[in-house]
Amino acid sequence: MSRMISLRSGAVRKGNQKLIKSINRNIILNIVREYAPVSRADAARISRLYPATVSSIVNDLIAEGFVREVGLGDSTGGRQPVMLELNTGAYLACGVSIEVDHLRVCLTDLEAKVMVSEEQALVWQDGPRKCLPHIVKAIRKIIDTQNIPGDKVLGIGIVYPGPVDTSSGTILASPHMPGWGGYSLKASLESELPFEIFVDNDANAAAWGEKWFGAAGGYSSFLYIMADYGLGGGIVIDDQLYRGRNGGAGEFGHMTVDINGPQCKCGNFGCLDVIASGTAVTRRIIKDIKSGAETVCKELAGGDIERITLDTVLEAVAMGDSHACAIVEESGRYVGIGLANLINTFNPELIVLGGQLALKSDVFFESAKETARRRAWLAFGRDISIVPSVLGQDACMVGAASLALTTVFQSPGMLAYA
Numbered sequence: 001m002s003r004m005i006s007l008r009s010g011a012v013r014k015g016n017q018k019l020i021k022s023i024n025r026n027i028i029l030n031i032v033r034e035y036a037p038v039s040r041a042d043a044a045r046i047s048r049l050y051p052a053t054v055s056s057i058v059n060d061l062i063a064e065g066f067v068r069e070v071g072l073g074d075s076t077g078g079r080q081p082v083m084l085e086l087n088t089g090a091y092l093a094c095g096v097s098i099e100v101d102h103l104r105v106c107l108t109d110l111e112a113k114v115m116v117s118e119e120q121a122l123v124w125q126d127g128p129r130k131c132l133p134h135i136v137k138a139i140r141k142i143i144d145t146q147n148i149p150g151d152k153v154l155g156i157g158i159v160y161p162g163p164v165d166t167s168s169g170t171i172l173a174s175p176h177m178p179g180w181g182g183y184s185l186k187a188s189l190e191s192e193l194p195f196e197i198f199v200d201n202d203a204n205a206a207a208w209g210e211k212w213f214g215a216a217g218g219y220s221s222f223l224y225i226m227a228d229y230g231l232g233g234g235i236v237i238d239d240q241l242y243r244g245r246n247g248g249a250g251e252f253g254h255m256t257v258d259i260n261g262p263q264c265k266c267g268n269f270g271c272l273d274v275i276a277s278g279t280a281v282t283r284r285i286i287k288d289i290k291s292g293a294e295t296v297c298k299e300l301a302g303g304d305i306e307r308i309t310l311d312t313v314l315e316a317v318a319m320g321d322s323h324a325c326a327i328v329e330e331s332g333r334y335v336g337i338g339l340a341n342l343i344n345t346f347n348p349e350l351i352v353l354g355g356q357l358a359l360k361s362d363v364f365f366e367s368a369k370e371t372a373r374r375r376a377w378l379a380f381g382r383d384i385s386i387v388p389s390v391l392g393q394d395a396c397m398v399g400a401a402s403l404a405l406t407t408v409f410q411s412p413g414m415l416a417y418a
């Protein structure tokens, strides 16, 4: 967050007054977000805007509730300046994550800090028409129980584990979940709820959340990789999510890593997902136990191997179980090879690793990181930063909320970090 926000004067001169005002407003709001506590004079110096312009914008932001005064700062010769910071609790966003067998809903403040969250079972396979009433009810409940006036809710972000057309909020394809493909989640929710709805793919939203509120703050180009039951990712290039032609960019798990490998749920063979995802790791442990492998996983699952989950495997790894460690380490190596391919393709500044595999197991994280660095083309691999997700297990849900939150911080006219 050390880089200053600056204006490219040529672009501003060509803009109309309303656009210029909106750009300046966003610049000041982001300076307060990044540099708080910050004085009006410092905000003017950082933004290179006239002090009178900054004062007027700050007055508007205070009146709207986005910014507040927080006492006096150190004097640099004259009067002590009044310091400013974000009024983080003044507005909220709701984040909703549709996951394999449940729904997670949260309310966050302006800095994406989770204020309250709830989880409930959701039979995703039942299709959208049966699921929608549950989703609407969960959103209403979390807003009602917190007693929040509707005009304080900036919007509702909802994420889905599949490709999404974000402009219409439509689920594009869902070959294994009947009914979801072609379903307009945005229109359906907007007909039930008086809020603006933002729909995106879960890993894209998580990447967006990491950019604005997590591990990738200040980075323009980075990759977010989610290593969980499935393997997914989000690509941010020049401060924008890269979605690809059909919203399918970032399907990292479906790169082929074994030409003779087993068939993946996508229909292809030898995908990274079918070999190294959390689902694959769990299946492999169960298969190995059936073949006589020694591991504590069976005991951890109460003797019933069909009850072994990724959690069970990661618990066994934490206990030092050698078989579970070997399988998770190998999964990390495969994912590391996938990362090396991505590093050679995108030459990113940073890779953020999230999901249970990466966050709960150092064995996996180190294996993936070391393999990626070793296998990437030397010049690209040498100085790449590979870091764990800051949003952690909440990345999708908080990422969903960040879709609504960033409408405040990002305007179409906002210029890139210089």
Ligand SMILES: [Zn+2]
Pocket: 253, 254, 255, 264, 265, 266, 267, 268, 271, 273, 274
């Ligand atoms: Zn696949």
